Amino acid sequence: MKPDAVILAAGLSSRAGANKLLFPLGGRTVIEASIEPFLSTCGRIIVVGGARFEELKSALARLSPGVEVVLNDDYLYGMFSSVKAGIRRVGSDRFFIHPGDCPLVPASVPERLLSVRADIVLPVSGGRTGHPVLIDSRLIPEILATDAGSNLRAFIASHGFETVEVDSPGILLDIDTRGDLEKAERNLSREQGRTVADALARSVPKVDNPEKLSGRAGYIADMPFPGMLHAKTVRSTRPRARILSIRLPEMPGGYFTVDRNDIPGRNRVHVILDDQPVFAEETVNYIGEPIMLVVGPSKAKVLELASAVRIEYGDLAAVFTVEEAEASGAPIVGGENNRFAEYRYGRGEATRVIGEAASGVSGSRVFADEISTGYQEHVYLEPQGLVGLYDRERDRIEIHGSMQCPYYIRNALAIAFGWEPGRFRVVQTCTGGGFGGKEEYPSLLACQAAAAAYKTGKPVALILDRAEDIECTTKRHPARIGFRTAVDPEGRVTAMEVEVRLDAGASLGLSGVVLQRTMFTAPGVYRVPNLAVHGVALATNSVPAGAFRGFGAPQATMAIEIHMDHIASSLGMSPLEFRKRNMARKGDLTSTGGTYAFDVPLEALAERVIASSGYRAKRVEYASACLARGTTAACNGLAPLRGIGMSFFLHGCGFTGSGERDHIKAKVRLARREDGTVDILAANTDMGQGLLTTFRKIVASALGLPLERVSFEKPDTDRVPDSGPTVASRSIMIDGKLLEDAAIELKSRWDEPGEIVVERNYRHPDRIRWDDSSFIGDAYPTHSWGVNIVEVAVDPVSFEITVTGVWAAYDVGHAVDERIMRGQVEGGILQGLGYATIEVMEKSGGRLKQRTMTDYVIPTSLDAPPIESSFIDNPYPDGPMGAKGAGELPLVGAAPALASAVENALQARVSRIPLTPEYLMKAVRHAG
Amino acid sequence: MPVDVSFVLNGKPVTVTADPLERLLDLLRVELGLTGTKEGCGEGECGACAVIVDGELADSCLVAVGSLQGSTVETIEGFRETERFRVLEKAYADAGAVQCGFCTPGMIMASEALLRKNPRPDAEAVREGLSGNLCRCTGYGMIVEAVLDAAEKGSGSW
């Protein structure tokens, strides 16, 4: 008779911060791995659940039959109650008891125990007893009669036991923390025959931990420069006006102003079109536009003088919204008829197919939506700041500071000064977060600080305070995205028309490129045979919008995903079924008619999060719970409404189309020093995402060297070549790959004497074809993929949203470092959840209403839900160690999954984010 | 009018002559060169400037130097010399709780202040204890794990 096994899986796992039993481990979950060794030896497997019972059940669904999952209602009384609940069901003459969080027991261990005849048998490794325990069923009544306050260990000790030596340290390890899990993964990979080096490659300690933890890391505001002056910006208080006169207060000796007349070359910030002035000229175009700097030795005095500058304005008619910008007869603030950029692309005959569907002949239907998304502010914790220096002897300018793209700054300085680029040196200091906000904006600050340093001959610090940073630097573009989508009677999308409008603010900046990404991402992960996409980036008299993690994709993904939900519900289909019917697969065409050349693992990703979240059952249950409340939903005293929603999404990795080949032309170097250490020379910046560590890891792995032998300093344009900007999830995939290739070459030349320098230039893969005029082809070299599930509770009175759980699965190729990747995921998800809920930024009359961190709130530790994330390993051949882009992806999918959950909770449609209580109240009234 | 203020800073008595309304943050960073304490907002919202004053976590951007007479002030520069720091440091590194690092010294001080009051907090208590410290990078989960891990591994230190 085969013995039964009782698996204890009832405890809460607050220690690990999420349901640890469902953590992924070696391609399955911890609980599955814990059960595995018993599958062949045992008759019945009885899993005793308690906390998160439904999650557990659905996670184990794929192991059934053979595994019974039973509920211990008393699990809160402790493990012993679960032991009792389990052994009551035992029918064999002997049985195992094993914890569900002990995943590293080899199948040979239960077999070894069975070879010993005794009442109780325990395995021993390294002198310590471990799991599982084998017990004779005759002891069951005695165990059941034991006092509830006792425990199994005490019972075993008092009864006496035999031991078996097994030499498997896995019997000693259970999973209490993420650290344990990592240990388990390492052990596991060792057992699976991988090398130790490979196993350790999963996660290494970040190299900048010590300096950051001890407060020694040098951010720009921490650095002393001898003789340094402070600068304060005088800004426009009008959305659009002519500057009639400027009256300065009396300037004491040593205090200066710096304005457009102090720019030696062109008074323009080079981004794409050089359309933004460094300092305002005759007119100002947005509130907060810089007009001049006041510079001097005492910060307090500088602030006082700056606030005493009097500017007389002659107001001009202004444009505040995209509707106003498009209206005929609108004042023209920029671009052609206020259109900074306008594009179209598509294929097939969307208009005809939609027209036919609308007439109803084919049994098809047409669904329309307009989704809008709001501003989002980066709120990197370190405000923007740079120091400019002028080296009189060598007639050179230096810029040190917080930045993502040293070479963008150097190029911008060259144009503003009309000098050779080589006369500028740009050095990154420790950067306290960027998220895109330090992509193009520091170029503006650098031109100003450089002009001030050049004029005064002294180092000049231009460091923004938080209110300035919020009001005057770039933010995520507000968007309106309209859809008309035709669906055939089988629930297949046959055609789609998309209209995108972005509010670009007062200058083009990067808006054209952002618009392209919004447009390319607009059809989401779906197959759309007939597609027509049109988009405009409109000029308004507002602070210019710019790069922000996701770069136009979060708006598009929010829009398409909620649109898909709306269609599914109109068709009476489940959102999951509708998605599955329409999602792209390998070999299908991308939105721009390129090819998904690699695996599209959406199905596998979805399966994971659906199982672990209990999505299917909850979605139905929550909907009926809401409907059951009917019109009384808004009554006082009711429990929160629960909801669960999902999103499918992709992110195109790296620059659009031929950008890398035609514009960026990245270059990296590796230098092997005489002492055998290797120096990475690249312009990529670590702003918290871990590049100082991951680049070293890539090179060290390729060379087979320990991490300590490879160094990578923060970039200094005098030392490193132009490897391109640190944006668009490109650094690891593009420059990391160049470094890996360089390392492979270096390895082959390792025996050469002396110093060796290996250089690599970007080479465009032949398979990527792109036509930049028609937008046809492979818009991105490849895509990363994700599926998110978000669960919420919505207060039926205040309409406040609490996120109660997030389940996320991704394909980022192979993660170079899993711990760093998890950090990217959790941070990105929380930014996405904030974007969808509490991060509200509105404007009125061209002025932002939220201008401080008191008004513009970001999530705190109390708002952060438990997040369960996992990755499928899907190595990308053109990425280092198989890695693809990963930095932006996690932000992209969170907002739509949350919005879908809120719709599920309230049984009402939403068509915008942020989902403020006021908005939800209206949405519910509308639905009611 | 500048006044003399005497207090204990990182275990050593100091007397400074300062405008009583000067922010403790500026005194630390500018006058005393203790730049481990960061300014993220200057309005008491972010906690990057957090220090411990008389045993309580405080945003140094909201503390006036004049109020410190006879007080005890602890900053990251003092705390990093302790054994408890080493426990937290290891736990933060193991958990992957540091990204851009700008919130980190403040988070460490908040963790210390919390563990002194409650040496064995549960996850909820940690979230509560860190709720005045914003982090834009990590999503907090790994920081919470770090504090729980420190509480366990450093059991007896607090």
Ligand code: FES
């Ligand atoms: S700087 Fe003090 S709380 Fe933000």
Ligand code: FES
């Ligand atoms: S690590 Fe960047 S703000 Fe916390």
